[in-house]
Structures are given as structure tokens and as C-alpha cells.
Amino acid sequence: MVRQKIPATPSIRRLPSYLHIIKNVQSEGYEFISGTVIAQELDLEPIQVRKDLAITGIVGKPKKGYPVAALIAAIEHFLGWDKQKNAIIIGAGNLATALTGYQEFQFHGLNFVAAFDTDVRKIGSSIHGVPVFSLETLKEQVNNLKATIAIITVPSAYAQETADRVTQTSIKAIWNFTNVKLKLPRGVVCQREDLTSGYAMLSLMLNNTKPHRIKK
């Protein structure tokens, strides 16, 4: 995996929430939004919001706040969401069906062009209009479809071999929904979405709502 210097992860992860709020404000007809309003909506400190938004290169005006249209454009450009990216999804199961059906991604330039599976009952079918191909045809399809992102939703036991197949294609970005830390060649970037991490957070908060407190 390429280790590159990018702005702080929590700041990046908050940008989609900001974008969501700012777009809502725009749809209500407002032309400016203050960092304080965004902060209130998300239960954050205003200074944090301003710092995060500064990453995108845009600065608010005193008393007026941020121009809504410019702020949306700045966030989308910063994230590369103003350009369409073709993605393939490997493992045409329930998670793949959920992801391809999640409209939000399409608004952010994520275009699902193909799914792949090894199950002959799935090959030839489609999920939310995305055709399911045999995994054997991965390399040629990736070239044909000009895909740049591979989303891996296979069972964990097949995660590494699936990633190995992907890295033999021209794809340089993997979104990994398995709980396996993939071993990848240099130059391939990877984002792992580990649902057990979120569950760990929730479990701990749930423990802390009870009288018996955790030792620190």
C-alpha cells in the first residue's frame, strides 16, 4: 500500500457529512452557510468545522459564512467527486446489492459498471442494473469498462486471492469490505471498511450507559 501524506483522516471523513448539510441548505434556497450552523448540526466545535473546511481551500467570510455553491464545488473537487469513476464490485451478494442500490454514491461520481462472482447462478444476472460476470473474465472486463476502483465484498477467506486478481489488472484502488488486512503491491491504495470497528464503538458506549463503568 502506498503510504502517502494526506490531511488528517477524521477531517476527511467528516467532509461528506458537511456536504450533505450544505446541499440541504442549498435546496432550501440559502446562498450562505456559517461554520457555526454546520457545527451545531453535527455536534462539533465551530473551530473544528472551519479547520476541516479549510482543507478544501475555501475560507468563510466574517459574518456571512461560506458561499454555499462554492463550498459544495470545493468539497467535491477536493474529494474528486466532481469526476465520474467506474467501479467494479467483486462478490455479488447482499452487501453488493446494498451498495449498488445506494443512490448517494451515484451523486458522488461512483459508477458501478460490473459485478463479478464465481457462482454460476449469479453470473449473467444483474443487481440494480449492474451486470454480473464470471470472475474469470475480470482482467478483460476491467480494460473494456475502464474501471479504476474495485470493491471487494467476498467472504473473508477469499479476500486476499481476490485482491491478488485485482492487482493483476490496471486497477489501483481497492475498497475492502472484508475483515482481512490485504497485502498489496506498492502503488495500490486501499480503504478498509470494517463493520466490527463500528460495532466495537457501539458496544463500548452501550457498556458505559450502565452503572458498572469500565476501568481506564
Next chain:
Amino acid sequence: MVRQKIPATPSIRRLPSYLHIIKNVQSEGYEFISGTVIAQELDLEPIQVRKDLAITGIVGKPKKGYPVAALIAAIEHFLGWDKQKNAIIIGAGNLATALTGYQEFQFHGLNFVAAFDTDVRKIGSSIHGVPVFSLETLKEQVNNLKATIAIITVPSAYAQETADRVTQTSIKAIWNFTNVKLKLPRGVVCQREDLTSGYAMLSLMLNNTKPHRIKK
């Protein structure tokens, strides 16, 4: 939402990855594991791993490392994963099907006892053996089933009203898979799983693999 002082979020979020590696090592017959080995597997600094594991109250022995069985027990106890928790899932769609089918959760004490939907075609069916009930019956079912966690996978437009229904039951923990920041009464904890955050990270890394670098 209750604002409580808990250990640093990134440390908590890494614990499931540690647990996964340590359990693999145990299944291979090892009795001790060093923090350095865990660090190598996850591409982290050994000092970071030791600090994170110290949260659970366990300290490694010089040259020997951590006793595997005790370390697993300590992590699971710290997270409350050694106790079963009954969860309901609201919105019996593809994401609900993916979540209820994800075995990992069951190993960590998450027991799906019921799903709820407003779609009459889904009510009365089951997903991975989890019965789907009418949302109208939420309150009585939560009491009957002794559920403590509600997982919300409804479309975003229905997120807040769903959360309002949940907070009228005895449930005090919500796992929110919508992109809406829920407004919740004090005493109810919430973990939001925002897939667009992960996509933002991936998009930025993908941008950075190209010659045109982002201004910082």
C-alpha cells in the same frame, strides 16, 4: 446523545483487528504473541499496538509478549463482547440481509432477534432466520425480545422518525447506517456508520495516485 469520556476512538476501532489476528494465532496453536508481530500484520508502530492493548488492562511480558488466551479474553471483556446482546434491525432490505448474514457479529455476541419493516410483502418473512415484523409492533416486540440495540437501515428520509420510534422503547443504543445525524434524547448512544466517509478516503487516495497532487 450522551457525551461520555471513553478511550480514543481510533484505538477502540483497531481492537477488532487485533482480536482477529490474535484469534488466528491461537488457532495455529501459539500461546504468546508479541506486539511487534501484530504491528507488522497491520502496518502499525509497535508502540501504538502496545498502547492500544493497554486500554484493555493487559500488559505484555518482555521477550514473551502477550498470553494469547488472556489477551483475547481481555479485549472481549473490555468491549462487552463476552456477553450476548439482542439487536433488532429496522429496514429489512439488502443491507439488513448482509448484516444478519455476517457471521463475525455472532462471534462477538451480537444476536439479531427481529427485523422490522413497513412493507407488507416483507412482514412475516425472514432474513437469515430473523423474523420480519411490522414496524407497528416495535414497542411490544422490543419488550418481549429483550433487545438492547437497534440497527437502522431505512432510507435516509425515514431515519429520524425511525429513531424517534426507537427511543420510545427501552432501547438505549442505536447503530445508524443512514447518512442522517440523528437527534436523540440524552441517555441514548449512537454509532453512525457512514459509507460515504470511507468512499471519501478512497477517493482522495485515488486522486493522490495521480501526478496532479492535491494542495495542502
